[in-house]
Amino acid sequence: MKYKRIVVKVGSSTLSNKNAKLNFTKIDSLARQLVDLKNKGYEVILVSSGAIAAGMGELGYQTKPTAIPEQQACAAVGQGLLIGIYNKFFREYGAKCAQILLTSSDLENRNRYLNSFNTLITLLEKDVIPVINENDTIVTNEIKVGDNDTLAARVAGLIEADLLINLSDVKGLYNANPEKAAGELKLINKVTDITDEIEAMAGGKGSFVGTGGMATKIEAAKIAVNSGIDMVIGSGKEKNSLLKLIKMAERNEFNLGTTFLAQPDRLSKRKQWLNFNLHSQGKILVDHGAAAALVCRGKSLLPGGIKEIKGKFKSGDLVSIYHLKEQIAKGIVNYNSAEIDQIKGLHSDEIETVLGYFNKSEVVHRDNMVVGGDKNEY
């Protein structure tokens, strides 16, 4: 077995019918395949979308409501339906499942991140299939993960999965958005490097229930491969597609869907957490010497190389580190923005005299820093 722990993400478009009501045949088939995989010795974790779609079907919405409270009401109704159906089918096939609803802040907070890990591991040890979704009923646009593609990739990193399968309503990544492209489409079977060209192929969602389309699947692939996890996007619509995709991946073949291959230089778990789960709270601009020390020599950031601070942040926050106009790293600061403003350009020996106390010589230690870094805004 090349893979042991597999996260499977399934989209709303696969789980629901055109009128947004749940597609029981598809859910039954997915549950059966997941239990088959578990019985073969794999550990499986399901990230399932579909709560809002199921709630829309139940409450009679013809289109996705734009008002957030209405979406949340749909999610509250739909999530119950969804987990009820999963529970029914899993039990029919002799397996147990558990519901875990996560928010972005659960993954940002280091303690809650580690607690989620402990719960998931315990469930796997107890032979339970975790079924994860975003806790849509309590998050608003500003603070939500927003799409289950990247949520699944973050969960795959959290749980140290070996493989992430993303089941959608398309066979994989095409050279152009099938909704818009004229002419013949080409399925990209294997991606070793997520280049700008690959990113440019990905467009928005295809169905009225989907979120993010191919663009968020590519974002997810970036998280997965940099966490050392292979990711396959494949069709969730065809018979036994999950089993077929895993068989293909086990054989190192690339004839179904799109496989994104894990990068050999994966980030450590701590660096994955800070890079893919934390939001940058400010900016530190550094000089040429500091930029070279960070990027070329893997050094920590000392006060001497700092030129300017932007934003107001606390000690322990994540900040983006810039040289000229380019983000060169992201890291967790040992001092707050006002303090860094006071010690910028100084030698570390002078910190205590200026601030009246001393914490660390480094403003950002290299163990708390990712060079380059996911560009998730400041």
Ligand SMILES: Nc1ncnc2c1ncn2[C@@H]1O[C@H](COP(=O)(O)OP(=O)(O)O)[C@@H](O)[C@H]1O
């Ligand atoms: N280059 C592309 N290749 C394949 N699908 C694409 C591409 N660009 C955009 N899409 C759209 O992405 C959709 C899948 O994403 P989405 O609608 O969010 O579904 P899901 O519910 O499975 O997450 C496809 O139906 C397709 O219309």
Ligand SMILES: N[C@@H](CCC(=O)OP(=O)(O)O)C(=O)O
């Ligand atoms: N959390 C939402 C799904 C969000 C989402 O990413 O949807 P999709 O693009 O269908 O995977 C729900 O359960 O309705």
